[in-house]
Structures are given as structure tokens and as C-alpha cells.
Amino acid sequence: MATIAGVHSLSEVQNKTLSEYRRFTETEIAPFAGEWDRAGRLPRDVITAMARAGHLGALVPEEYGGSRLGLVEFGLLNEAIGLGCSSVRSVLTVHSMVCRSVARWGNAEQRARWLPRLASGEWVGAFGLSEPGAGSDVTQITTTARPDGEHYVLDGTKKWITYAQAADVFLVFAGFEGRFSAFIVERDTPGLTVVPIDGMLGTRASMLAELRFEGCRIPRSALLGRPGFGLAPVASDALDVGRYSVAWGSVGLAQACLETSLGYARERRQFGAPIADHQLVQRLLTDMATTVSAARLLCLQAGELVAEGRPDAVAAVWMAKYFASTGAFRAAADTVQIHGAYGCDPSGAPQRLFRDAKVMEIIEGSSQIQQTMIARLIPCEEG
Ligand SMILES: Cc1cc2nc3c(=O)[nH]c(=O)nc-3n(C[C@H](O)[C@H](O)[C@H](O)COP(=O)(O)OP(=O)(O)OC[C@H]3O[C@@H](n4cnc5c(N)ncnc54)[C@H](O)[C@@H]3O)c2cc1C
Structure with a gap:
């Protein structure tokens, strides 16, 4: 590197x-x-x-x-x-x-x-929000929490939970008295079964699993925050952090694409010259370098606005995640292109970067959800 x-x-x-x-x-x-x-x-x-x-x-x-x-x-x-x-x-x-x-x-x-x-x-820790029928629309969650003496009893299924194969505690969201609440569930709780999901397209080593709750009794002390406060504020606040983290992670991924592509393009010779000397390859490298810089600046702006507690910080985080994740995917696709057949080889980094980058456009709010949210959040001047 x-x-x-x-x-x-x-x-x-x-x-x-x-x-x-x-x-x-x-x-x-x-x-x-x-x-x-x-x-x-x-x-x-x-x-x-x-x-x-x-x-x-x-x-x-x-x-x-x-x-x-x-x-x-x-x-x-x-x-x-x-x-x-x-x-x-x-x-x-x-x-x-x-x-x-x-x-x-x-x-x-x-x-x-x-x-x-x-x-x-x-x-x-792992974060258990998504379910088989509840993805972008988390209000469709069907996992329930039922009070029973000094316990809550959880029933339902969480799906696509990153690192659930090995995590020790799960932040889980469940319906309770007509609203959603957040609970911390420890791994060895009876009634919780962890079912691995292997072979995902991207972030393949992140050990996803499904969490099955069947009469899973957790103590009352597992309730995080007040009853009914699960989605807003607990989940939405956590997702803001997640989105910010994925935005910056996408900058890193795009930077990896740039470094891998630059190294290869300067070494690989075709038509008597390094492919980096061919103008159409230069265009791909230029777009990649510009994307990395612009995405990093948006991420920096988001971090600074959030730290200052500014009202436009939420929109800034969404924009940073949207720009960085879509930019990382373009950069990864171009990385495969620059590497030609080597880019498709299972032993090389480009195909992994490409698969991982696709995931960035889905997690913590898909690109389409970002597009519709940003349109609603665009800050505008008074008057
Ligand atoms: C690798 C990976 C790791 C994950 N880790 C976790 C985790 O740790 N914890 C967790 O809780 N979840 C996790 N997820 C799930 C992730 O949060 C969801 O995939 C994401 O919220 C999108 O939901 P969905 O996949 O059900 O897609 P859906 O919501 O069913 O959407 C399908 C398609 O329809 C589009 N769409 C949906 N609604 C609209 C709309 N209103 N307007 C326009 N288009 C729309 C979407 O953009 C998407 O293209 C993970 C997913 C992956 C792939």
C-alpha cells in the first residue's frame, strides 16, 4: 500500500x-x-x-x-x-x-x-434492527416484547445482523405496547438462536447472522431508554452514527481503489506504454482522485457540523454518506476496469473492493432512501 x-x-x-x-x-x-x-x-x-x-x-x-x-x-x-x-x-x-x-x-x-x-x-456489540419484512421501512418490525413479571419476553426474527455470528451483546428493537422499544440482549440468553448467513456479496467477512427470538426472557433492566423510545430517538441516533461511519469508510474504500489502480496503471504496459499514460485510463484515475477528495470534504463538513450541534448536520451526514458510497462504488467499478481480467481474478483486491462497495449503497439507508431524505432536508435560506 x-x-x-x-x-x-x-x-x-x-x-x-x-x-x-x-x-x-x-x-x-x-x-x-x-x-x-x-x-x-x-x-x-x-x-x-x-x-x-x-x-x-x-x-x-x-x-x-x-x-x-x-x-x-x-x-x-x-x-x-x-x-x-x-x-x-x-x-x-x-x-x-x-x-x-x-x-x-x-x-x-x-x-x-x-x-x-x-x-x-x-x-x-451488534445492532439488530432489520427483519425479513422490515428493511428501509423499520416501522414494519414485527418482533415483539411482552412484559412478564420481572422480565420481557421477546419473539421474532432479526435478519442481516453484522457480526452476529460472534457478537456478545445485541441492541434489539421490538414492538411493545403499540410502540417500539430498544433492548440489550446478551448472547447466552435462553430463547435466542443465532443462525449464520454466509456468502454475502460484499463485506463477506463481517459474519452476518439471523437472530431468532423464541420466548426469549430478558430482565427488565435490559430495556434501554424509556418504553416506546426505541426508533426515535435510540435507533435514529445510532443510525446517524452508523451512516457517518459508513460515509468515512467509503472514503477509505475509494482511497484503496485509487491506490490500487494507480499502482497497477503505472506498472501495466500495453501498446508500448504504461496504461496510466493512456488518456482514457487517466480519466478514470482523475474521477477517482476527485471523488475521494470531495467525499472526504463532505465527511469533514458533516463531522464538524454534528460536533457543533448544528441543525443542518443531519442533512450533511446524509449527503456525505450518499456521495461517498455512490462514489466508492463508481471508483470500485473503475478499479476493476483498469485491472482488466486481473480485476476479475478471485485472488486480487479489485473484485473484493467492488463487492464491498456495492454494500455501501445499501446499508445505513439505501441510495434511494438517501435521495428522498436529502430532498426533504436540503437547507434553504429564509426569505
Ligand atoms: C452486508 C449487510 C449488512 C447489514 N447489517 C445490518 C445490521 O448490522 N443490522 C441491521 O439491522 N441491518 C443490517 N443490514 C440490513 C440493511 O440495513 C438493509 O438491507 C437496508 O436497511 C435496506 O433494507 P432492505 O435490504 O430490506 O431493502 P428494502 O427496504 O426492501 O429496499 C429494496 C429496494 O427498494 C428501494 N426502496 C425502498 N423504499 C423505497 C422508497 N421509499 N423510495 C425509493 N426506493 C425505495 C431500496 O432503495 C432498495 O433499492 C445489513 C445489510 C447488508 C447487505
């Missing part, structure tokens, strides 16, 4: 931070991404390495053992991890969504029980 001399849209401090995260990726993640993709799983070692580096506690307050990064710093971390492996970045995304939810909506007892374990990597 080529090292960057510095990204001009970032400050000196941000460049230093990104370089530090990239060093972690270059040693612990990037060399193994292809192997993990082919195996369809991540070894626990990489989770341990992420934890040791403080990355799993990125959104956990320091008093609970976390590293509590600023939002832009968290974004740079996602870019660096996404540069190396989108499956690992996906785990970081959902785990951070759970950390954020417990830190923000949990009571003192819940924070004390789960946050130190999540920050240290002893436990990894």
Missing part, C-alpha cells in the same frame, strides 16, 4: 492522526483482508488488536475505559480501517453504534455493566 504524503483537505493534526490509524491498518488489517474475505470470517485476533489500540472504545467515555474520540477523529479512524477492510470497518460501525446507544441512553447501572466490556473488546 502506498503511503500518503498528506491529504490536503486535512489539517496537520488530522493528517498525523490519519497516518497513525493507517499504520495500524497497514500492519494489522490490509495484508489479511483478502484471506478473511475468502474465508468469510474475521479471526478474533483482529478484534483484540482493534481493542488494544483503543479503537473499540472510540465512542465510549473515558470513565468507562473508552478513548472517546472527537467526531472527526472517529471519522478518520473509519477511513483508515475502511481503507484496509470493509468487513472490519462494518464491525467497528455496528459496535460503535451500540457503544453510543448505551453511553447516551443507558442508566448508570447499564453503562457500568456494558461499557467497560465493550470498550475493552471483551464483548463486541
Whole structure:
């Protein structure tokens, strides 16, 4: 992997931070991404390495053992991890969504029980919202929570849950008294069955699974936030974090496409010259480089607006995710193109980048949902 001399849209401090995260990726993640993709799983070692580096506690307050990064710093971390492996970045995304939810909506007892374990990597969190019949429209959730003495009883199925094959705790959303509530369910709870989903198109190593709840009894203390507060605010707040993380992860993925394509185009010779000298290939490289820069700037803007608590921050995050994910997919398609047949070879990075990039256009709000949401959220001047 080529090292960057510095990204001009970032400050000196941000460049230093990104370089530090990239060093972690270059040693612990990037060399193994292809192997993990082919195996369809991540070894626990990489989770341990992420934890040791403080990355799993990125959104956990320091008093609970976390590293509590600023939002832009968290974004740079996602870019660096996404540069190396989108499956690992996906785990970081959902785990951070759970950390954020417990830190923000949990009571003192819940924070004390789960946050130190999540920050240290002893436990990894997964986010259980989608169901077989509830994707973009989460109001179609049919999983239910029924109060029973000192317990709730969960029944229903969650589908496509990232890292559920190995995660230790699940943030689960279920209907309760006509509204939706959020619950933290620990893996060994009787009545919960985890059914692996293997061979996904992209982020293949992120170990998806289906969660089946059949008379699953969880203690009353598992309710996160107030009853009926599940979708708004808990899920929507977590999804804002997830969208922001995927936006930055897409910048990293597009950057990986650029570096892979540049390296290859300068080496590969056809018609007596490196293909990088052919103007139509230069056009692909130019579009890729411009996309990476523009997407990073949108992500930076989103991070800064969210940190300032600005009302237009929500639209900025949606725009960043929309632009970065669609741009990453174009960049990945062009990466395959630049590599020709080598781009289609199962042992090479381009086909993995292409498959992973497609997923970015679906998760945390599909491109179509982004398009309709952004149209509604476009900030406009008064008068
Ligand atoms: C690799 C992977 C990992 C995932 N991880 C998780 C996870 O950890 N936790 C979790 O809860 N879920 C997870 N998901 C599920 C993901 O959140 C959903 O796939 C996503 O919300 C879209 O829902 P859907 O797939 O059911 O598509 P649908 O909502 O059924 O949409 C199908 C198509 O219709 C379009 N569409 C739908 N509604 C509209 C509309 N109003 N206007 C225009 N077009 C529309 C969509 O854009 C899409 O193209 C994961 C999915 C994948 C692929």
C-alpha cells in the first residue's frame, strides 16, 4: 500500500492522526483482508488488536475505559480501517453504534455493566434492527416484547445482523405496547438462536447472522431508554452514527481503489506504454482522485457540523454518506476496469473492493432512501 504524503483537505493534526490509524491498518488489517474475505470470517485476533489500540472504545467515555474520540477523529479512524477492510470497518460501525446507544441512553447501572466490556473488546456489540419484512421501512418490525413479571419476553426474527455470528451483546428493537422499544440482549440468553448467513456479496467477512427470538426472557433492566423510545430517538441516533461511519469508510474504500489502480496503471504496459499514460485510463484515475477528495470534504463538513450541534448536520451526514458510497462504488467499478481480467481474478483486491462497495449503497439507508431524505432536508435560506 502506498503511503500518503498528506491529504490536503486535512489539517496537520488530522493528517498525523490519519497516518497513525493507517499504520495500524497497514500492519494489522490490509495484508489479511483478502484471506478473511475468502474465508468469510474475521479471526478474533483482529478484534483484540482493534481493542488494544483503543479503537473499540472510540465512542465510549473515558470513565468507562473508552478513548472517546472527537467526531472527526472517529471519522478518520473509519477511513483508515475502511481503507484496509470493509468487513472490519462494518464491525467497528455496528459496535460503535451500540457503544453510543448505551453511553447516551443507558442508566448508570447499564453503562457500568456494558461499557467497560465493550470498550475493552471483551464483548463486541451488534445492532439488530432489520427483519425479513422490515428493511428501509423499520416501522414494519414485527418482533415483539411482552412484559412478564420481572422480565420481557421477546419473539421474532432479526435478519442481516453484522457480526452476529460472534457478537456478545445485541441492541434489539421490538414492538411493545403499540410502540417500539430498544433492548440489550446478551448472547447466552435462553430463547435466542443465532443462525449464520454466509456468502454475502460484499463485506463477506463481517459474519452476518439471523437472530431468532423464541420466548426469549430478558430482565427488565435490559430495556434501554424509556418504553416506546426505541426508533426515535435510540435507533435514529445510532443510525446517524452508523451512516457517518459508513460515509468515512467509503472514503477509505475509494482511497484503496485509487491506490490500487494507480499502482497497477503505472506498472501495466500495453501498446508500448504504461496504461496510466493512456488518456482514457487517466480519466478514470482523475474521477477517482476527485471523488475521494470531495467525499472526504463532505465527511469533514458533516463531522464538524454534528460536533457543533448544528441543525443542518443531519442533512450533511446524509449527503456525505450518499456521495461517498455512490462514489466508492463508481471508483470500485473503475478499479476493476483498469485491472482488466486481473480485476476479475478471485485472488486480487479489485473484485473484493467492488463487492464491498456495492454494500455501501445499501446499508445505513439505501441510495434511494438517501435521495428522498436529502430532498426533504436540503437547507434553504429564509426569505
Ligand atoms: C452486508 C449487510 C449488512 C447489514 N447489517 C445490518 C445490521 O448490522 N443490522 C441491521 O439491522 N441491518 C443490517 N443490514 C440490513 C440493511 O440495513 C438493509 O438491507 C437496508 O436497511 C435496506 O433494507 P432492505 O435490504 O430490506 O431493502 P428494502 O427496504 O426492501 O429496499 C429494496 C429496494 O427498494 C428501494 N426502496 C425502498 N423504499 C423505497 C422508497 N421509499 N423510495 C425509493 N426506493 C425505495 C431500496 O432503495 C432498495 O433499492 C445489513 C445489510 C447488508 C447487505
